[in-house]
Amino acid sequence: MTTLLKGMERIEEARERITGSSFMAGLFEGRPNFDLLCPPDEPPEEREAGETYCKKMEAFLRSEVDPDEIERTAKIPAQVLKGLFDLGAFGMKIPKQYGGLGFSYKNYGRVLTVMASWSNILSLTVAVPQSIGIAIPILLFGNDAQKTKYLPRVAREDISAFALTEPLTGSDAANIRTEAVLDQTGSHFTVNGEKIWCTNGPIARYLTLIARVPVQRAQRDGKPVWTPVRESNRAEDHVPTAFILDMTTAGVQVRQRCQFEGCRGIENGHLIFRDVQVPVDNVIGEIGKGLRYAFTILNVGRAISVPALCLGMAKQAWQPTLDRANSRLTFGRPIGERQTQQMRIGQMATTLFAMEALAVLAWHLADQKQHDIRIEAAIAKMFCSEKTIQFLKDAQIIFGGMGYETADSKRVRGEPAFGIEQLVRDAEMARIGEGATDILRPYVAREGLSPHLDRAGRYFGGDMTGAGKLREFLKLLRFYFFWYLGQWKRRVRLDRPAMRHPKVRGKLVYAERMSRRLARAIFYAMAWHRAELRDDQGRQNRIEAVGEDLLTIAATALYAESQERTAGNRVAWDLADEFFRTAKQRINTAIRELISNDDQPITAIGQRALRGEYPALSQGIIRRTLKDYVFSRNKTPSAS
Numbered sequence: 001m002t003t004l005l006k007g008m009e010r011i012e013e014a015r016e017r018i019t020g021s022s023f024m025a026g027l028f029e030g031r032p033n034f035d036l037l038c039p040p041d042e043p044p045e046e047r048e049a050g051e052t053y054c055k056k057m058e059a060f061l062r063s064e065v066d067p068d069e070i071e072r073t074a075k076i077p078a079q080v081l082k083g084l085f086d087l088g089a090f091g092m093k094i095p096k097q098y099g100g101l102g103f104s105y106k107n108y109g110r111v112l113t114v115m116a117s118w119s120n121i122l123s124l125t126v127a128v129p130q131s132i133g134i135a136i137p138i139l140l141f142g143n144d145a146q147k148t149k150y151l152p153r154v155a156r157e158d159i160s161a162f163a164l165t166e167p168l169t170g171s172d173a174a175n176i177r178t179e180a181v182l183d184q185t186g187s188h189f190t191v192n193g194e195k196i197w198c199t200n201g202p203i204a205r206y207l208t209l210i211a212r213v214p215v216q217r218a219q220r221d222g223k224p225v226w227t228p229v230r231e232s233n234r235a236e237d238h239v240p241t242a243f244i245l246d247m248t249t250a251g252v253q254v255r256q257r258c259q260f261e262g263c264r265g266i267e268n269g270h271l272i273f274r275d276v277q278v279p280v281d282n283v284i285g286e287i288g289k290g291l292r293y294a295f296t297i298l299n300v301g302r303a304i305s306v307p308a309l310c311l312g313m314a315k316q317a318w319q320p321t322l323d324r325a326n327s328r329l330t331f332g333r334p335i336g337e338r339q340t341q342q343m344r345i346g347q348m349a350t351t352l353f354a355m356e357a358l359a360v361l362a363w364h365l366a367d368q369k370q371h372d373i374r375i376e377a378a379i380a381k382m383f384c385s386e387k388t389i390q391f392l393k394d395a396q397i398i399f400g401g402m403g404y405e406t407a408d409s410k411r412v413r414g415e416p417a418f419g420i421e422q423l424v425r426d427a428e429m430a431r432i433g434e435g436a437t438d439i440l441r442p443y444v445a446r447e448g449l450s451p452h453l454d455r456a457g458r459y460f461g462g463d464m465t466g467a468g469k470l471r472e473f474l475k476l477l478r479f480y481f482f483w484y485l486g487q488w489k490r491r492v493r494l495d496r497p498a499m500r501h502p503k504v505r506g507k508l509v510y511a512e513r514m515s516r517r518l519a520r521a522i523f524y525a526m527a528w529h530r531a532e533l534r535d536d537q538g539r540q541n542r543i544e545a546v547g548e549d550l551l552t553i554a555a556t557a558l559y560a561e562s563q564e565r566t567a568g569n570r571v572a573w574d575l576a577d578e579f580f581r582t583a584k585q586r587i588n589t590a591i592r593e594l595i596s597n598d599d600q601p602i603t604a605i606g607q608r609a610l611r612g613e614y615p616a617l618s619q620g621i622i623r624r625t626l627k628d629y630v631f632s633r634n635k636t637p638s639a640s
Contacts, residue, residue, distance in 0.1 A: 024375035024547060027511075028448035030487045030519030034508055037361065037554055038496045039368045042106060050107030054114045060087060067119035068407055071422055074264040076125060081159070081203075084126060089115075091155030093130045093300075094139070098151035105300075105366040109308040109359065116312025120426055121265035123309050125159075128199045131301035132434070133160030134206045134244055141242070141285035141293050150206065150244065158205035163195040163245070163271060164294055174291065176240060180211040180278065182228040189213070189243070189283075190231070191276040194255075199433075201269030202254045207245040208297075209278075210290045212238040226288040240290035244282040251276035262425030295374075301434040303366050303377035307359035310388040310430050313423055314352055320418045321348070321395040328400065335398065344394050346578070351387045353575035357559035358383055358552050375447050378440045379548045385430035386437060392424045445540035448547060449533065452526050455479065484523065487516045498561045503573060507557040507580055511550045514587055518546050521594045528595075538599040542590040549583040549590075556580070 023036040064083050070076055084090060092108050094100025103111070108130070115123035129135060135154050138146050154160045169175050178193025191211055201207070214235030215226040229235050245252070256270040285293055325336035325345060335341045362380040365373045396403035399420050402410065407419035431437055458472055492512035494505055522543060525533055533539060560576035563569040608614065 021370070022372040022375060024379070024444075024551060025372070025447060025450075027515045027547060027550060028519065028522070028543070029451055030516040031491065032512055032515045032550075032554075034492070034494060034499060034512075034554065035496060036365075036371060037558060038498060039364050042104075042364070042367075046104055046107065050103065050110050053101070053103075053107070054110055056087065057089070057111055057114055058118075060084075061115065061118040061122075065119055065122060067121070068417070068419070070119060070121055070265040071419065072408065074259075076122060076265050076267075080122070081125075084122075085156055088155070089126050090129055090159065091135075092126075094135055094151050094155045098147060099155040100151070104363075105304050106360070106363040109304050109363040112305060112308035113312040113315070116309045117316040118312075119265075120309055120313050120316075120423070121263060123312060124263065124266055124429075125200060127301070127305040127309065128162065129154055129160040129204075131305045132162035132208065132297050133200070133204070134208050135160065136297045136300055137208050137242055137284050137293055138244070140296065141289070145281070146244065146284070154206065159200055159203055160206040160208070161198050161200035161204035162297075163198045163201065163207045164210045165197050166194060167196045167270075174240075176210060176212055178209075178211040178273065179238070180209075180213050180241065180243065181231045182213070182280070183277075184230050184232075186230065186280070188277045188279055189228070191243075191245070191251075191273045191278055193273050195271045195273075196269075197258060198269045198271055200267055201247075201271055202257050202267040204247055207247060207271075208284070209243045209245040210240055210294055211243060213241045213287055215239050215287060225286070228287055239288035240294075241287050242284040242290040242293045243278050244284060245276070245278055246282075249276050249278070261428060262422065263429045266429075298434050299374050299377040300366075302381035302440075303362040303373060306381045306430050306434055307355070307362060307384040310384040310427070311355055311359050313427060313430075314355060314388050314391045317392055317395045317420060317423055318348070318352060320416070320420070321345070321398050324402070325398050328398075341398060344398065348391055348394050350575050350578045350582075351391050353559075353572065354552050354556050354579050355384050355387055355391075357555040357576075360559060361555040375444055375547075376551065378435065378444050379544075379551055381434065382437050382440050382444075382544075383548055383552060385427075389424075389427045389431060392420065392427050396420050396424050441544045442537055442540045444544040444547065448522065448543050449526070449540075452522065453534065456526065456530075480523070484520070487520050487523075490516075498558055498565075501561045501564075503576070504557045504561050507553050507576075510580075510584070511553050514546070514550055514591075518543070518550075518591060518594075521591050525594055538597060538603070539594055542594045542597075546587050546590045546594075549587050553580055553583055 021033070021036055023032060023034075026032050026036075060083060065080055088101045089111070091098075091100030092103045092111060093105075094102070096102040112123050112127055115126060133154065134150055138150055142150075164176070166176055166178060168177065176193075178191065178195065180189040180191045182189055189211075191209070193211065195201075195209075198204075198207070213226075213228050214233075215238070216229050216236045218225050218227045226237070226239050251274045253272040253274070254269045255272045258268045258270060260266075260268070322336075322345070325341055326334050328335050330338070336345070358380050362373070362376055365371055365376060402415065403420045406421060407417040411417035435443070456476055490509075490512065492509060494500070494508055499505055499508060525539055529536060529539070556576040556579050560572040563572040609617075
């Protein structure tokens with residue numbers, strides 16, 4: 001197994017099957033349950049607590065935080081971090097019994113959005129400890145002693161971070177090499193290895209560290225478990241495990257503070273571990289469950305933190321962009337009077353509304369704590385990050401040359417020092433962090449294909465012949481005969497009050513019909529391409545894209561209904577209707593191309609390029625390979 005979906009055995013082992021209610025899992029099978037998208041209303045006192053805190057946070061940001069200074073110095077001042085701790089901002093998701101604020105996910109998202117609208121760097125710094133730092137892993141999987149010892153610290157005084165990615169593995173989390181070996185006394189693990197791109201790492205007191213542990217199989221209460229083997233003993237396997245790591249421990253080194261295209265104020269580190277002693281009491285949960293825990297806590301970042309960060313950045317740019325469009329003159333007229341820019345701004349407005357609708361839905365679903373929202377979380381993360389990048393680039397176009405110039409440079413001339421170019425640079429981090437888009441798309445598609453792969457895996461596996469394969473085929477035939485007939489029968493139930501709104505009902509009826517059409521198309525693709533579909537990322541991306549659009553159609557319809565009902569905002573339907581209109585076009589194209597497309601010619605060109613078959617494309621320049629850019633401090637880069 002060498003491909004993305006076939007080859008990462010550890011990833012597949014760590015991936016829990018969806019067992020709870022999941023809207024997207026049902027949608028991919030042609031039976032979406034729209035009731036899942038209408039959780040109970042937010043308690044008024046909970047909303048009031050969030051809005052009150054947002055006002056307190058706004059006052060602090062306005063009086064104490066200079067976002068331009070953070071950009072200039074690439075450093076968040078110590079007094080700002082202290083002020084945030086005093087406000088309880090690092091403990092928003094920690095229960096009150098451990099010194100936190102005990103906020104709902106929705107309130108947490110609201111606060112991060114407000115922070116990102118003033119300083120996205122500050123919002124990111126606050127979000128990391130509460131999304132993937134030690135707080136959530138301990139809350140979900142830790143023991144009482146760990147909760148009592150560490151949660152009050154990270155709520156009120158100590159920053160935490162998450163260490164999973166390594167220089168040689170990147171997104172391939174299953175193949176980490178950092179190792180934690182149980183010592184001969186059985187009291188400590190000795191950690192050796194390195195981690196990279198660890199946000200908050202240089203300023204963190206604690207890390208959630210994922211390291212592989214040498215183990216042997218054992219039985220406990222009749223169930224198979226992994227037990228760590230002591231150093232020098234033979235191991236049966238090496239399994240990813242989660243640890244609490246105190247950064248003051250001997251042997252921990254922050255080798256480098258990484259510098260990026262944007263996000264200049266974040267503290268992001270390359271960390272080295274040399275014979276670091278970690279007490280056995282610092283294991284989070286069970287040995288061998290590290291990846292499963294990592295994927296679970298990443299859902300918090302995907303569903304809550306990244307959408308909030310993106311929403312705050314986009315909203316920060318919205319009004320200045322309108323002001324620029326109305327004031328920037330070309331040939332005696334504001335550019336806002338030009339149809340090209342009106343169309344661009346119309347698309348930006350529609351995108352911003354859809355982002356907010358999807359983000360709020362994800363936060364609300366997360367608060368229920370009874371549904372499996374991993375697919376919804378991944379989609380919310382991808383949609384908001386990708387749309388924010390395009391939104392900000394469109395804003396930059398409207399600003400023209402002023403959009404390419406830095407805020408400090410404009411300030412010298414007395415121009416409005418709005419840093420749209422900084423937001424454009426910073427937004428790329430959202431696309432990459434907590435699961436890059438090109439990794440999450442096949443991940444979502446894998447969940448959509450999962451029921452079919454599980455049913456037909458033995459038949460397509462290639463290890464069956466003769467009578468066994470015939471029996472398996474007949475078994476599949478019996479199931480899919482009735483399943484297929486069911487995909488032509490409408491079975492949508494729209495009983496909730498919000499769904500009775502004619503505009504909501506029409507959109508949900510469409511989404512249900514397209515869900516069944518998508519399910520049939522996936523079946524056709526499975527039948528025609530069989531096991532090859534597991535490796536066909538072009539088709540996987542189309543499956544994800546249709547699911548993403550159908551979820552967002554439902555989210556925008558329900559959000560527009562809520563806006564009209566609670567705030568009298570009837571113009572929200574302009575935006576929901578426009579998203580629906582354009583999404584229908586994308587959905588029809590994607591489903592059609594799921595069956596038949598022209599991916600192969602461009603794929604073949606890419607394969608030939610990777611083999612070096614287009615050398616002329618490198619002619620006429622001073623040619624350098626990637627290796628030519630590797631040089632020591634005493635050596636200048638040379639041309640080949």
